[in-house]
Amino acid sequence: MIIVLKKGCKKKTVEAVIKKVKELGFKAHAIVGVERTVIGAVGDDRDKHLLSALEAVPCVEKLVPILQPYKLASKEIRREPTVVKVDGACFGGGHFGVIAGPCSVETEKQIVETAIRVKKAGARMLRGGAFKPRTSPYAFQGLEEEGLKLLAAARKESGLPFVTEVINPEDVELVGDYADALQIGARNVQNFALLRRAGKFGKPIVLKRGMSTTIQEFLMSAEYVLSEGCKNVILCERGIRTFENATRNTLDISAVPVIHERSHLPIIIDPSHATGVRNYVPPLCFAAMACGADGIMVEVHPDPQKALCDGPQSLRIEDFAALVVQLRKLSKFNGKKM
Amino acid sequence: MIIVLKKGCKKKTVEAVIKKVKELGFKAHAIVGVERTVIGAVGDDRDKHLLSALEAVPCVEKLVPILQPYKLASKEIRREPTVVKVDGACFGGGHFGVIAGPCSVETEKQIVETAIRVKKAGARMLRGGAFKPRTSPYAFQGLEEEGLKLLAAARKESGLPFVTEVINPEDVELVGDYADALQIGARNVQNFALLRRAGKFGKPIVLKRGMSTTIQEFLMSAEYVLSEGCKNVILCERGIRTFENATRNTLDISAVPVIHERSHLPIIIDPSHATGVRNYVPPLCFAAMACGADGIMVEVHPDPQKALCDGPQSLRIEDFAALVVQLRKLSKFNGKKM
Amino acid sequence: MIIVLKKGCKKKTVEAVIKKVKELGFKAHAIVGVERTVIGAVGDDRDKHLLSALEAVPCVEKLVPILQPYKLASKEIRREPTVVKVDGACFGGGHFGVIAGPCSVETEKQIVETAIRVKKAGARMLRGGAFKPRTSPYAFQGLEEEGLKLLAAARKESGLPFVTEVINPEDVELVGDYADALQIGARNVQNFALLRRAGKFGKPIVLKRGMSTTIQEFLMSAEYVLSEGCKNVILCERGIRTFENATRNTLDISAVPVIHERSHLPIIIDPSHATGVRNYVPPLCFAAMACGADGIMVEVHPDPQKALCDGPQSLRIEDFAALVVQLRKLSKFNGKKM
């Protein structure tokens, strides 16, 4: 941590700050510049939040942290990539996992048919919402436990493991007992009670980035889950909120190399929610594969016009099958296993 | 709802869309333009989400909603402003409510002393966090139930009602039994399970706008609470996330006139979290009063340098007292009652 | 400047960086931390951009600048506020300047009538566009030199000085010969050729913040003008681009206290362009006055329905007159002179 003092601090003030830094258990090194004095505080990083109290000291202009605040999610803890396996689906370390399915579970026929057909087309995991976070209290909120049962039926018929969203900490056990992996949605990326409970449950977690979450905050949310003992976290970039409105959100494709540089966790792309437009999904899946992402999560519906939510962004099953064929061709470029 | 068709749609296609609109229970009016045909769908607005399925129809370019999606939060339901009363504190309809207190409850001495002194200085409600949502799992997470007890003690000593944040739906009853009003924080503005549970509990709610929540979404979150039967919702603008980093967030002061135009609910300002800088708090409180806001929520700490969180943005108690004096002077401008 | 080295740098590498820093003419102080080594470079700040080459050195993780990059715009050069006077209009140092007028100059009758009536209502400067930057090449682009002549006629009839926008460096002399002050618009805030030319011309400049300009960049643009010898720069906050679309832009009201803390230059508010909605203009003008802004620039049109641009955000003249009455009442709060 670097502590920048205000212009014109007297020597006595500088010494008082140094004393304070030392009291907090750090070593202090002052650098007297032409216009400013800065103090470097050296010590165990985990305790650096103690130093943040210094920001309220009148002569302190600002604190500049030097280290990233996450540990377990960082490469400093683990150099080699984490491979998350959910049944036959693998993410990370050269594996490109493909998750497909409808926004919402609607009927047994819909989800079972989708599961069988996306499996055949090349998907390795099924997705489908049973508990839906909806902006409007009047919109369809999902089939809840009935939806979980239908997902389990689809798994039985297709052999695909499934991931589904949990939105309430109280439902973690309920959802977790049915599902192969738990999804924590964009709106809940800083729902810390949910992160903790899901982390404790232990099943793999697909953690979606929030609309306005920085990559650092995103990794801090993963840290919450990891700190509860869960080791299998799949990060999912699904677009951030910007001024651009040609797409529903703005896919931050750079998050892939940034996260690969900072973390050992796999990072996948959800181009369906990022854009909200079906036609943009295939090119962004290709971009994801080419830049080294560890998988994709795409919305597929047997009849998008009848979907109860997010129809315009859902691929038809035949489109999805064509997409997988293209992705397999593309995977030769970097040797990703699908 | 206006349905815009793609260029070059044939008459037969247009008729098929019209048929679909009618099947969904709406009247359809087509307007044939030089380059595009648009169809107006007329009917009960609550069911308009049914129409959204049309977005997945290939010849449909886009849907343009005409009405706002919220009802109970809107002025169309209730023209006169809602006045929320929490014990002696009033918000809305000419009342300017002042909430003050520390970011976190730390010790009995700290919270009791703060309560007594901010009451004397002019605050009408105490704030203080017992359950703290923190970006890092390693940061101070609050005193939890012990904190609630200290807040209750501070109320007893000072006579001030208090508001405190609830972050887990399971804790609504626990927190609600102690508190006079429940705060739902920025990170939980779309935690729909929490909104529902808090709305059912029935005590007044201070709902903070999320960092990347539009005003429309913010009002939809209020709609969740209202639709559960709670009538006393205080909206709180606390800054949105933008590219500017001179302040922690960007205070969207325009939210005050926008919300006053659209909703009957009171809207207050939290300049402490919006800026993260103590010196910017008083001018923004003056701006809030002058533009017609219904109150403020400010962080005050007896010793900001020792605060366990957010010290740099906390006012000292004497600064707060001076601020209230100024606000009273300013309130003569528009007759707000403090 | 603080130079943060990557984890695990060897002593030899650290010494090589220190050598480089010294070669560039700075003193170097190394602080060896538990996980990182950082180097403080001490020397004349003006040359610090030399150090930026260090960012490309493999063992350097990042550079952290300590000082603001602007000089002439900063309070370190000049503590007391600059008062910009344009004829009878004053901005800064306790003066609250009121600029009013139409988006575009349209006809002699329109601009002369507006000038006379806004003067009577309390404006101290007239605004009106002769050269209009328009997003579409097919939209009305302004009356150009003819517009300047009409503005001069309006000045003669009303006695009000006027400010008008210049968008092309080649036109600085032409516009400057007619106008009392030059406006540099939001889209040109980093048009450095224009900034330089306008700065050389010497007349007072109203510099609008760009839609995505940080406050630091905004002050750097002012620095361009000041570095050419012009001393009279009025900064104008007119809204930044964010995700919120209830208003055309998001007025960053916090820019007022931030700029007052960092710079001696006056900062005024343009609520018309910030919101794009007439009804939101008065409350934001009140906010501007209350939080200490040095003036406002508002769009006023004798017949907004017939305005060739920006009609919806223009006040009618009678609304403007009522606004000034209110502002005068409000000015008693902080003693601003109008």
Add this chain to the structure above:
Amino acid sequence: MIIVLKKGCKKKTVEAVIKKVKELGFKAHAIVGVERTVIGAVGDDRDKHLLSALEAVPCVEKLVPILQPYKLASKEIRREPTVVKVDGACFGGGHFGVIAGPCSVETEKQIVETAIRVKKAGARMLRGGAFKPRTSPYAFQGLEEEGLKLLAAARKESGLPFVTEVINPEDVELVGDYADALQIGARNVQNFALLRRAGKFGKPIVLKRGMSTTIQEFLMSAEYVLSEGCKNVILCERGIRTFENATRNTLDISAVPVIHERSHLPIIIDPSHATGVRNYVPPLCFAAMACGADGIMVEVHPDPQKALCDGPQSLRIEDFAALVVQLRKLSKFNGKKM
């Protein structure tokens, strides 16, 4: 254009608006809804800005445009993709153009060596700044005409055509006489005087998207250039400004499929300015190729540590050569010609 009227408009008012719409030369169709009346205005789109005056009519709530405002840049004018050729470099219609070179021209040796070596490695066009737009007036501003001469020398030695930025309308002829293509930078994307002058000059233009320019505005800027007669415009996505700061800007990769859907113009990617970090450049180039972009523009410097600007984002020449090898391998996926 759809005109939405306010709630509770009387029949007489509706008729008055219809009359006004007709006076402006459009046909008017009213749709009376349950809560709102909307009016469709049908007519020649080019004149629709006339209708914008209606927004100032008190009973009008808002105007909803149906068509995109650009014509010449749109696919409605030209279905097949435009191929821009600059000497041997081709962009669009299956061609993937590679532009490489340093941020700034510094010395003859630097630019000639870079040109020869990037040509050998596979670049088809050279880039290099002679006139540099810099945030600080104290930073290196480029070699100006001397830089143009060095670029011409590099062209002569290497055989590569070059593109360089022009920042002042007055310099269009000067720069254009030397250069093979003119670059208009992000900060000047709405410098309409510059767009017009460059469009008139006639040489191909590389138009960079602004930091906060929507795709629609970006295409409107292209429309300015096209409307002056220039047909060869290469659009360049170089990152937009968002809250994320792990990268300098956020590369909006979705702009590639969005622009391909809306426009016939080629769209290339500049990952160097988008991220500001060398290591992120190759993965983003792969993403660009895979999602169908028409080329890339990358910063390459023979010795990034000595670069006078943007060293940290510049590739070494050997890195660039390796990148091109990879891109050629990847191009087999979609058959792009490099």
